[in-house]
Amino acid sequence: MTGPSGVGIGWRPEIAGFVAGLPGLRFVEVVAEAVAPARPLPDGLTELRGRGVDVVPHGVRLSLGGAEPVDPARVAHLAGVAAALDAPLVSEHIAFVRAGGLEAGHLLPLPRSREAVAAVVANVRRTQAELPVPLALEPIAALFDWPDDELDEADFLTEILDATGALLLLDVANVHANARNRGGDPAALLDRLPLERVAYVHVAGGAEHGGFYHDTHTDPVPAAVLDLVRELCAGRRPPALLLERDGHYPPAAELRGELDALAAASGHPVVT
Amino acid sequence: MSGDLAARQAELVAALVAGGPLPPGFAPAPVAAARRALLRKRAGDVARHWPLLAAGLGPAWPATFTTWADGRPTNGSLRDGWDLARDLRDRDTLPPLGAEELAEREAASRYDGRRPPRPRRLPALARTGGAVAVQVAGRVRLLRPAPR
Amino acid sequence: MTPSDTWGIPGPVFLRWYLLLAVVVVVGAIVHRRRMLEGTPVAVHGGLGPQQVAFLNGGDQLAVWAALGGLRHAGVVGVRPDRRLTTGGPLPAGATPVDQAVHHAASRGLHTRELAADEWVRRAVDELRDDLVRRGLALDQERRRTLRRGALLVGFLLAIGIVRTVTGLFNDRPTGWLLLSLFPLGLAFVLLNRVPWRTRAATAALNDMRRRHAWLRPDAGPAYATYGPTEVALGVALFGTATLWTMDPGFAEQAEIQRQALGHTGGASTGTSCGGGPTAGGASSCGGSSCGGGGGCGGGCGG
Known part of the structure; x- marks a missing residue:
């Protein structure tokens, strides 16, 4: 499998014109729920595909961590998007987004328990059975822990990845956020993760708010996160890194600056 | 502890979005911070779907939205904004820009407050807070702006 | 006693000649029109500026709105509480004559509705149009008049047909076929009378x-902060004043920018995703200068 490579950026309709103007770009990610596989793709994505840019569908509402089985219609949609984009892989989160008939509107953490591992593994397997391409799983950022964790983060993730054979989508900003809000040493966590399974890496900005670090995707990437990227890439360099920006978009020069900083920190070629 | 993951997840979501009690064992401060963060994120999402409503409220938008949305689970950004706009209209606090946006939406789609809005097939006229909008064959025009 | 032929010409003979003439005149007018409207194709990325695009798309007024959009994005025009325009800085480098004229008008505190009629602005827009005429994209008055002449000829023929039909009806002569032929002729007259202000080459360039630039559609919620003044002006030029209302609703409202219903923000969003629901429509409240507090946005994505 040839997965994504180099420095990429999350494709959003709001910045489609900016993304289209990045000469060295080789991969982007698109929110899977924003694409309708039955309808023509957005012009911007068609153009990128025409240039040979990989487009990775990134699901945010599958709720793989939900106690109940994943909704087959959502899985079918994700598979359809992957096929429509001729994607090398798809990604989703180790999280749940709804329960008891209510939408959380957000990715929520799971208890790090055997029961939760079993629930995630069952849902990931159901999903993998329908997907035409490999699935990468992304650990999320959370502000709080469940009261009855049986495993630590590294063991929790490794067990899920081992049981499913899924790839890892490592979000460095989430690692930073979790360490900042829930304690722990980010570098030590990175050391214990199965980094050889990293398909690509997420990098995003955030901000301090009310005593917590919020992974907002609407603020600049903090220096501490770039330091973690540098540390990660000094060891086993991941094949690809992706900048996620979801709102409060800055002037083009600033966005280019963030992509350049990511290229410099990772040692990948500059895409701007 | 086994077998009750579904129930405990439901309790947590209810505490975060529907004003439910904090499930036992969770630290109150971080969960409260997550609840507020969620409301802020919803405020941003709804503003994206209702740009004029948010603009009309200006700096008061985040507070207006979060006060209204606290304890009220989302029905999606489109419907959340719609419900809020109607609520403000009924309390006579809908700003003119928001009234115009609401009138345009009401002319374009039928929304009963319970199911997702559906585009109107027949021409329609909508008046809201003094704004009047007309829709013919899917094209919406503002006939009269809201009084300022 | 049989009524005599109208004007002494038997019906079938008149009809034959009338139809022949009608076909010749209409076909001639269409051929002439096609040739006149063809224009000069724009070379790929042919260096059409936003205001030129705006003029071709919506005439004088849209060219003015496009200039105003670019100036507003650059932060050099504002609006006072009395709804008059004002300036907030010197013109950026690369300002066009229309930019200069609109900026000058803003510095004199004009209302937006007075801009297009302002003498300086008119002169600048006229220059813009003349240039487009020279490039084979817009039509000058002379050309539009010539084109109407073809329609006039068809109208003349139509009038003869109508008079003969009416006369024939009064004289109790059969007029069915003639009457029938008047309808297509009338349609041709109406269509030929509609003379566009741009050539087909310009229309093709606009469509292209x-x-x-579909990403500049206002209903895609373009991140105007990320784009420059030229792109904003192009957004106005291609997609109308909805661009101004989406970019800066506060300014658009206060300055009484011509209203154009904002497009649908799209289907039933259940937006709980990070980064836009199924359709991310409208402006980001976190980008506009007039709304939202900086801290009020993006409460953590965690994904």
């Missing part, structure tokens, strides 16, 4: 640009 709309497709290539």
